[in-house]
Amino acid sequence: MNDLSKIPVTVITGFLGSGKTTLIRHLMTNAGGRRLAVLVNEFGTVGVDGDILKSCAIPDCPEENIVELANGCICCTVADDFIPTIEALMDLPTRPDHILIETSGLALPKPLLKAFDWPAIRSKITVDGVIALADAEAVAAGRFAADEHAVDEQRKADDSLDHETPLSEVFEDQISCADIILMSKADLAGDDGLSKARSVIEAESPRQIPILPMSEGVIDPNVVLGLNAKAEDDLAARPSHHDGHDDHEHDDFETIVVPMPEVDDVEALVAAIEKLANEQHILRVKGYVAVTGKPMRLLVQAVGARVRQQFDRPWGSDARQGHLVVIAEHDHIDTAAIRGVLGA
Numbered sequence: 001m002n003d004l005s006k007i008p009v010t011v012i013t014g015f016l017g018s019g020k021t022t023l024i025r026h027l028m029t030n031a032g033g034r035r036l037a038v039l040v041n042e043f044g045t046v047g048v049d050g051d052i053l054k055s056c057a058i059p060d061c062p063e064e065n066i067v068e069l070a071n072g073c074i075c076c077t078v079a080d081d082f083i084p085t086i087e088a089l090m091d092l093p094t095r096p097d098h099i100l101i102e103t104s105g106l107a108l109p110k111p112l113l114k115a116f117d118w119p120a121i122r123s124k125i126t127v128d129g130v131i132a133l134a135d136a137e138a139v140a141a142g143r144f145a146a147d148e149h150a151v152d153e154q155r156k157a158d159d160s161l162d163h164e165t166p167l168s169e170v171f172e173d174q175i176s177c178a179d180i181i182l183m184s185k186a187d188l189a190g191d192d193g194l195s196k197a198r199s200v201i202e203a204e205s206p207r208q209i210p211i212l213p214m215s216e217g218v219i220d221p222n223v224v225l226g227l228n229a230k231a232e233d234d235l236a237a238r239p240s241h242h243d244g245h246d247d248h249e250h251d252d253f254e255t256i257v258v259p260m261p262e263v264d265d266v267e268a269l270v271a272a273i274e275k276l277a278n279e280q281h282i283l284r285v286k287g288y289v290a291v292t293g294k295p296m297r298l299l300v301q302a303v304g305a306r307v308r309q310q311f312d313r314p315w316g317s318d319a320r321q322g323h324l325v326v327i328a329e330h331d332h333i334d335t336a337a338i339r340g341v342l343g344a
Helices: 020-029 049-054 078-090 109-115 136-140 148-157 166-177 186-204 266-280 335-342
Strands: 007-014 036-041 066-069 098-102 125-135 180-184 211-213 253-260 284-289 296-303 306-314 322-329
Touching: 007 020, 007 109, 007 166, 020 036, 020 098, 020 125, 020 180, 036 078, 078 109, 109 125, 109 166, 125 136, 125 166, 136 180, 136 186, 166 186, 180 186, 186 211, 253 284, 253 335, 266 284, 266 296, 266 306, 266 335, 296 322
Parallel strands: 007 098, 007 125, 036 066, 036 098, 125 180, 180 211
Antiparallel strands: 253 322, 284 296, 284 322, 296 306
16 A cells, blocks of 8 residues: 555644634535544543534534544553544545544644554554644743743753743644644734744744644645645654653643533623633633523633633533533642532
């Protein structure tokens, strides 16, 4: 089997809430005749992103082509989860023309690329490209270090010390592995924010690659699909903080799932999530909530104190049982306190 017969795979990586799911929804509806399959890797046991994408299924990407893995990082469960899932997608009655993989926002992409060398699949698929999303507004504000100035001063004092926070390492590894970087939420960042974000990204990127602004997940699919990067054969050009390690850990982060009762006041819920971000350093909140008197479920997506919410579909025959997935660095997870703020 030669390279031309391999199914191309695009790995979409990016920090928590950078807009990966929104981008994939756009690619699904603008596939240009490609038959797509999507693999979503959530961090934690309850998936939200996969459910969102399944609700957007179309003939070129039907629901059976959208697979969700919520049992841990796919690069840590290659034999048990990743390989069988890829094989199942390739065995579909109509084989996909292109596979999109949405990694967890906490994932390091390079270990995943190494999985493409497994004998069971290496002759059948190839990494067409790695697309990294960076929240332009957040990057411009320097949110990937607890105290950017202090870290800089410590580096100057002793270059042998590693003062990077775990979030910085995730960000840098994602940037270093990418073939294209999309600065998402460009409309919120403005021209000045985009300029600042670009400078940060260029400083972290080990090679010159395209850095493009994007709003609401809209980008020409021809720009990000069909790169033919063969990234699995190009690992040396994609340095990582974890090079030389046989595995990697996600112990710096923790996820809890908070069952939610019906809420009467959506604005009060939004204020509670903002409070979690400001007072308990919660990074990400996402999930569904039932609102009293409303037949549709409320989809909640929060990045720090920036909260978006919308009614996405009727509950139908599903039990009106909401839940919110809450993600933070390990030391900032206080389950009882979080439940108390959310009124759970």
